[in-house]
Amino acid sequence: MPKTQLTQITDLHFGETPEFTLAGIRPLDSFKAVLDAVNDAGRGDDLLLLSGDLSGTSSAESYIMLNQLLQDYGKQALWLPGNHDNVELMKKHLVNYPPYPVWEMGDWGILTLDSSQSETPIGHIRDEELRLVEDRLDQLKSKSILVSMHHCPIALGCQWLDKQKVNNPDGLYELLASHSNVKLVVTGHVHQQYDGLWNNLPLYTTPSSSIQFKQHSVDFAISDQPPGYRWFDLGADGTIKTGVEFATHFGQHPDTNNAGY
Numbered sequence: 001m002p003k004t005q006l007t008q009i010t011d012l013h014f015g016e017t018p019e020f021t022l023a024g025i026r027p028l029d030s031f032k033a034v035l036d037a038v039n040d041a042g043r044g045d046d047l048l049l050l051s052g053d054l055s056g057t058s059s060a061e062s063y064i065m066l067n068q069l070l071q072d073y074g075k076q077a078l079w080l081p082g083n084h085d086n087v088e089l090m091k092k093h094l095v096n097y098p099p100y101p102v103w104e105m106g107d108w109g110i111l112t113l114d115s116s117q118s119e120t121p122i123g124h125i126r127d128e129e130l131r132l133v134e135d136r137l138d139q140l141k142s143k144s145i146l147v148s149m150h151h152c153p154i155a156l157g158c159q160w161l162d163k164q165k166v167n168n169p170d171g172l173y174e175l176l177a178s179h180s181n182v183k184l185v186v187t188g189h190v191h192q193q194y195d196g197l198w199n200n201l202p203l204y205t206t207p208s209s210s211i212q213f214k215q216h217s218v219d220f221a222i223s224d225q226p227p228g229y230r231w232f233d234l235g236a237d238g239t240i241k242t243g244v245e246f247a248t249h250f251g252q253h254p255d256t257n258n259a260g261y
């Protein structure tokens with residue numbers, strides 16, 4: 001049965017230069033290690049879903065470097081913004097990757113939405129965004145739908161991060177749950193893996209391509225896991241296969257005593 005292949009890479013946290021470091025690793029190098037791991041896994045032709053915090057510093061240079069790197073690797077990609085991003089700079093400098101709120105692939109529609117707010121890491125779905133989602137769902141009635149946003153809509157048991165979840169998830173949930181062709185929700189931001197449910201909707205979060213946050217921690221804490229990504233095989237009948245993989249050969253190691261990011 002034909003399937004649609006997608007690879008999610010999230011929370012790249014690029015800085016202004018290739019030498020920029022985050023908790024002791026270079027996010028540009030770790031992103032390359034993830035791209036290499038994706039290619040080595042035979043998924044080099046997958047569409048990439050970049051689910052926010054592409055920059056960690058809201059800088060034009062981050063997006064210029066990312067655009068060039070994606071071109072060098074010959075990638076197709078779609079993106080959505082995170083709390084560390086600047087949407088206007090993304091639109092301006094990701095010159096080969098214009099925004100696609102809706103991407104149609106075979107029997108699937110990939111719907112991206114903006115859960116970020118300026119000046120705060122807390123997620124929020126604006127009324128305007130909710131209306132756009134409704135319009136897009138109307139356009140995609142014949143497709144199975146993957147919905148992606150940066151922030152997680154539920155608590156994952158990581159107390160400091162749970163405070164940053166989407167602060168008004170109910171309207172979005174009701175809208176998505178009322179469309180039986182919405183099959184799953186995929187997020188970034190939490191820098192850790194979760195495979196579970198948002199009420200009745202399958203929900204997946206994904207390790208970062210830079211540093212990982214320690215699961216079930218009360219205060220900010222970094223884990224020693226390597227950079228990672230998530231793959232999806234989306235079936236023509238709406239079925240989902242997914243898994244997380246890590247770039248285990250990446251030679252840089254995060255400073256797990258780092259107090260912030």
Ligand SMILES: [Fe+2]
Nearest residue numbers: 053082083189
């Ligand atoms: Fe984030």
